Amino acid sequence: MSILVDKSTRVIVQGITGQAGAFHTEKMLEYGTHIVGGVTPGKGGTQVQGVPVFNTVRDAVRATRANATISFVPARFAYDATLEAIEAALPLIVIITEGIPTLDMVRIRQRIEGQPIRIIGPNCPGLITPGACKVGIMPGYIHRPGSIGLLSRSGTLTYDAVYQLTQVGLGQSTCIGIGGDPVLGSSFVHLLDLFERDPQTEAIVLIGEIGGTEEEEAATFINARVKKPVFAFVAGKMAPKEKRMGHAGAIIAGGKGTADEKFAVLRAAGVTIIESPALIGRTVLARLRPAHPAPSPAR
């Protein structure tokens, strides 16, 4: 078990003929992901890496029985591309694209309200169930199948965290980068619940960042609903107070938003705080496998 993606996931790539789309299609195929089709309007009938290209998501889904999509469609067309995927009722939509207007994401979130559709991203590295399925742009080889669920707002910091876990011998059930934009398809809260119910997942690692209220919402949820051990690192402890305009940001946050405040609410919810970004793997290991101290790093 794992969450959201596994061996049975059948993926189409939106924007497959673009540079990033084609490159990562190759990488995902190498990892063993079932990439069953691609979509680029006007390029239907061609192939990329042996994968058939269709003009519309609808055509692609009809021909391939896909149940997930990963999108590299440029920001200005991403709204329409996402609507296409929603209309084709794909249950999992992963948006890698960076720079999508916030109001477009607001409209997309409203559009899927109440529907059994999960969006990951945008502006994210995607997700991976190690050894089974990669729907994203992360380097696959750093992952190992295992029992740690990982949720992160970052890209490369996530890779570093995964790398550290793998180094200390802790594999991962599923790793998800939820993205760095103001409005996201899925929040920590939505995904924590899936990990809590997933029998393979033994513990959850959260990698947060300053700003927004993702971590605060997560803390509330963990307190009420999560029994599994949760670990958290929040990047940006040393960041200066943002230069800003107006008061609305401060009012909404209501004193929330800094790394210290996020650490405090997470700690109060019973989460184990990871003090340094260099100690992610070792902190988790020390708590979960106290009998197996981490090998000291090579100097």
Next chain:
Amino acid sequence: MKLHEYQAKQLFDRVGIPVPFGVVARTPEEAGRCYETVRKQRLGGEGFVCNVKAQLHAGGRGKVGGVVAVRSAADAATAAAGLLGRRLVTKQTGAEGLPVSAVLVDERSTLARELYLALTIDRFHAQPMILASARGGMDIEDVAATAPSAIVRTPIEIAIGVSDAACAEIARQFQLTGEHPAICARVIRAMWEVFQAHDASLIEINPLGITTDNRLLAVDAKVTLDDNALFRHPELAALRDESQEHPLELKASQIGISYVGLDGNIGCLVNGAGLAMATNDIIKLSGGNPANFLDVGGGANVEQVTNAFAIILADTRVKAVLVNIFGGIMRCDWIAEGLLKATQQLEVKVPIVVRLQGTNVEEGRRLLTTAQRLNLISVNELADAARKAVELATA
């Protein structure tokens, strides 16, 4: 992208949000003439009171002399001379402050009440929302901190817009009477119109004033636009005032590098925003001070690494540089080659500590070691690399 008050008020005026009559000036002489224009427009006599308001991309100017009341054209010119060309430091600008290159001269009204009205996005619920408080004015953040229930949040259904019920509730909360509930409703709807039409991320009216002669006016205006949506509003690009942006930050953003100047002496070059923040954190944890936040972006090629070094070293306080790269798709050996070329090209003198991790890391480290550059030190572990950088910066 932030707009100046005068630009925001021009947008407001177009959609019928009542604003005080005002004119923007860029020289003291112009400010004097603007005073006369405003006085005549408002049929004011001798001693008519105007504000000369510094235009800058931050709040808090009222508390630091950025708004001056004047009673003659000569006063207006003097006030403008005192503001133009200066850097104004407010609690929202950071220590360097922001330059003032324009002032808004407008009618000063005596306010009986100050209300607060804003529109922004509730990120977590993915909904636009109205923020309203009867306790507007300069201390709104204190109100938020001490009496959060005095600020009422009303979500907007994006498909429906602002409902009559929401407007009525806000008018009730504002304790408006007479014509004012209807005017207030028009203001809220117009704000929403501006928000959608221009892809704003924030519209704030603070204060929304009720004058002693019973007019409802947007006395101050703040508008921030969503940078991601600027591609569909080419007409708004002309409103950008680059003088309000940190010169290095601006230069960096133009070449796809995200840079924020800090006040330490250890330059940082990192790929990815989260990792860049974490790198700053670990430098502090190791007892040092980062000189900057820098995210070189996804494609850390030779050109981009060279550009990033040029930006970091433009800050002469930098005594050492910490490079922290996690090679994913971008392989560590390519990054190492880029680093070697870039530092040679720029003749970098300060020590550079490099921590590489990820794809082809062995080859990357081998390249760095065999190049035998005295000031290029490869360290495998992040914590050790940070300690080394701190040690070199303080040596």
